[in-house]
Amino acid sequence: MVAVRLDGKATLANMKLELAQRVAALEARGITPGLGTIMVGDDPGSRIYVNHKHNDCKEIGIKSIRIELPEESTTEEVLAAVEHLNQSTACTGFIVQLPLPKHIDTDAVLMAIDPVKDSDGLHPVNIGRLAGDATNDIDVPLPCTPRGIVELGRRGGVNWDGANVCVVGQGRTAGRPLSLLLTHASVNATVDSCHIGTRDVAMHTRRADIVVAAAGAAGLITPDMVREGAAVFDVGVSRITDPETGKSRIAGDVDPAVAEKAGWFSPNPGGVGPMTRAMLLLNVVEQAERANPHVN
Numbered sequence: 001m002v003a004v005r006l007d008g009k010a011t012l013a014n015m016k017l018e019l020a021q022r023v024a025a026l027e028a029r030g031i032t033p034g035l036g037t038i039m040v041g042d043d044p045g046s047r048i049y050v051n052h053k054h055n056d057c058k059e060i061g062i063k064s065i066r067i068e069l070p071e072e073s074t075t076e077e078v079l080a081a082v083e084h085l086n087q088s089t090a091c092t093g094f095i096v097q098l099p100l101p102k103h104i105d106t107d108a109v110l111m112a113i114d115p116v117k118d119s120d121g122l123h124p125v126n127i128g129r130l131a132g133d134a135t136n137d138i139d140v141p142l143p144c145t146p147r148g149i150v151e152l153g154r155r156g157g158v159n160w161d162g163a164n165v166c167v168v169g170q171g172r173t174a175g176r177p178l179s180l181l182l183t184h185a186s187v188n189a190t191v192d193s194c195h196i197g198t199r200d201v202a203m204h205t206r207r208a209d210i211v212v213a214a215a216g217a218a219g220l221i222t223p224d225m226v227r228e229g230a231a232v233f234d235v236g237v238s239r240i241t242d243p244e245t246g247k248s249r250i251a252g253d254v255d256p257a258v259a260e261k262a263g264w265f266s267p268n269p270g271g272v273g274p275m276t277r278a279m280l281l282l283n284v285v286e287q288a289e290r291a292n293p294h295v296n
Contacts, residue, residue, distance in 0.1 A: 004265070008278075011274070026292065034063035037094060038082065040073050041070070079112050121147070162190070179191045192204040212232075212233045219255050235272050237268065
């Protein structure tokens with residue numbers, strides 16, 4: 001069996017075309033969506049990711065608002081930047097790029113974001129609303145990575161409705177909010193949530209229709225842990241070093257050989273990562289549409 005490759009890059013490109021039409025409809029009525037980013041310091045990985053986000057915005061007509069602060073900035077200075085974007089009429093939604101320097105109170109910064117402008121969908125108020133209502137339409141920003149996983153699967157032919165899904169990992173940006181989203185009626189899946197205390201992870205993954213590996217443990221999911229024809233999403237990211245060359249590379253949670261057994265496979269990189277960017281754009285567009293319900 002050769003798995004269907006779930007291509008996040010191609011899906012991102014298609015979604016940009018779709019979203020550009022929605023942005024144009026807003027523009028025609030004098031509304032320009034704006035995405036803000038707050039970045040503290042100059043972490044190379046964060047820099048690349050923020051640049052990608054703003055390039056995406058440029059392609060589809062979303063205004064970019066960038067706030068960059070030096071590494072030595074205080075928590076109070078970062079909070080002031082958050083409040084500036086909370087109050088800015090040009091900013092539809094924004095994110096604070098993580099990780100923040102260790103001396104900054106990350107929880108205080110994230111809590112200070114206006115939930116209505118939380119384009120990451122990770123503010124406790126928005127997560128709480130997702131957790132608290134399993135049936136009604138969701139009218140708050142959804143967490144980008146979980147939403148991207150579901151959307152990538154749907155567009156690739158994966159049926160979430162009624163599926164048994166094993167989520168490996170309970171991180172705050174992927175595994176934990178994904179479990180909430182999957183059990184909402186709009187997705188309608190049954191979830192096994194595996195974590196560091198799970199005694200036999202393989203027992204759960206082998207019986208799953210869909211496996212989402214988001215633990216940040218390189219090569220954790222091997223072919224013997226996946227049933228024939230399952231859909232497998234590789235989400236976790238680790239950096240491993242070759243002991244002979246000393247060179248490091250990015251590795252996912254899933255052994256690439258799983259693709260020879262699975263029915264669908266989302267690789268890492270190239271799978272869920274681009275979809276996280278796509279969902280950030282979607283959240284911003286939806287935030288603008290919710291704020292202007294007369295636009296259709």
